[in-house]
Amino acid sequence: LDLKNADLKKLADLGQGNGGSVEKVEHLPTGTIMAKKIVLIDAKSSVRKQILRELQIMHECHSEYIISCYGSFLAEPNICICMEFMDKGSFDGIYRKIGAIPIEVVCLVAHSVLEGLTYLYDVHRIIHRDIKPSNILLNSEGSIKLCDFGVSGELINSIANTFVGTSVYMSPERIQGAEYSIKSDIWSLGITLIELATGRFPFCDTLEDDDDLSDLDEDQESKFDNDRYNKTPTHRDSTFNFNKKQGRRLSKNINLQEDSLSSMSIIELMHQIVREPAPRLGPQFEEEAEEFVDACLVKDPDERHSPKTLLEYRWMDDARDSTFDLKAWTSTF
Numbered sequence: 001l002d003l004k005n006a007d008l009k010k011l012a013d014l015g016q017g018n019g020g021s022v023e024k025v026e027h028l029p030t031g032t033i034m035a036k037k038i039v040l041i042d043a044k045s046s047v048r049k050q051i052l053r054e055l056q057i058m059h060e061c062h063s064e065y066i067i068s069c070y071g072s073f074l075a076e077p078n079i080c081i082c083m084e085f086m087d088k089g090s091f092d093g094i095y096r097k098i099g100a101i102p103i104e105v106v107c108l109v110a111h112s113v114l115e116g117l118t119y120l121y122d123v124h125r126i127i128h129r130d131i132k133p134s135n136i137l138l139n140s141e142g143s144i145k146l147c148d149f150g151v152s153g154e155l156i157n158s159i160a161n162t163f164v165g166t167s168v169y170m171s172p173e174r175i176q177g178a179e180y181s182i183k184s185d186i187w188s189l190g191i192t193l194i195e196l197a198t199g200r201f202p203f204c205d206t207l208e209d210d211d212d213l214s215d216l217d218e219d220q221e222s223k224f225d226n227d228r229y230n231k232t233p234t235h236r237d238s239t240f241n242f243n244k245k246q247g248r249r250l251s252k253n254i255n256l257q258e259d260s261l262s263s264m265s266i267i268e269l270m271h272q273i274v275r276e277p278a279p280r281l282g283p284q285f286e287e288e289a290e291e292f293v294d295a296c297l298v299k300d301p302d303e304r305h306s307p308k309t310l311l312e313y314r315w316m317d318d319a320r321d322s323t324f325d326l327k328a329w330t331s332t333f
């Protein structure tokens with residue numbers, strides 16, 4: 001399919017993230033409805049071409065657990081990626097609309113994400129790198145699929161917003177500067193599952209507790225951040241180099257009022273993730289679910305399970321044996 005902007009009619013805005021925005025569009029020549037992701041990139045033309053080559057891998061991803069891709073093209077200064085449109089949107093939007101997600105559904109989400117991660121890694125040697133509720137999509141057929149996986153290293157490097165890649169779903173080892181591994185995705189999955197099952201981001205208390213900064217102006221605040229935190233060993237993409245505006249942007253990732261989040265509380269949060277015991281699902285849920293989430297949130301990545309071994313957990317047997325009618329459930333909201 002030879003995609004170009006002239007053939008794509010915008011139907012709606014679907015949302016905005018750190019790296020760009022997403023629109024619902026119609027491909028006029030074929031009548032296909034698509035989701036078009038627009039990413040503003042800062043790169044020379046040779047690098048842009050390299051990015052397009054890397055994005056080709058997305059065409060070769062054929063799995064019921066992965067969003068399919070129609071094609072990508074350059075529309076200076078942006079790169080546009082056209083993908084399968086998922087009419088029920090992402091799970092962050094769903095829980096914001098209906099509240100906590102039923103645990104039977106969360107179980108199916110966990111299973112689909114593990115299958116998706118296993119496919120990406122076994123077949124394409126891709127690590128997702130950005131597991132979070134907004135990258136897990138649902139359609140009214142009852143399919144759950146992953147999107148926005150890290151196919152292109154060059155794209156990640158070139159996104160104009162340098163803040164990309166930093167997220168509150170980041171594992172303790174990533175915060176401390178380790179490279180991504182498939183185990184980092186599992187941590188992010190654990191946080192995501194708690195958020196969906198409880199209808200609330202697990203570290204909310206840390207993030208809301210930022211009163212002591214309200215008197216500082218932005219300059220003072222960033223100096224304060226630098227003094228206090230730049231001594232921490234950090235990753236080369238300077239994970240801890242936040243400012244307030246970036247903090248606000250990040251706050252869109254999670255269910256919080258923009259103003260209740262400062263850069264300070266995000267840095268506090270990152271320290272907490274490294275320092276404190278991992279969050280847990282809570283005893284109000286079945287034992288199989290709790291056991292599974294605990295296994296995702298083992299702090300030491302060497303002790304944490306991989307997607308393959310997690311698929312052997314009891315809770316994943318429940319997913320495979322599930323009689324829950326996901327398709328019927330999607331018609332309730």
Ligand code: ADP
Pocket residue numbers: 014015016017018019020021022035067083084085086087089090093134135137147148
């Ligand atoms: P983020 O994932 O950080 O929210 P994105 O720019 O990746 O930011 O996506 C913005 C929003 O667009 C997402 O929250 C999601 O709800 C929506 N979206 C992305 N891809 C699709 C798709 N293929 N179908 C439907 N909605 C989508």
Ligand code: MG
Pocket residue numbers: 017134135147148
């Ligand atoms: Mg996304």
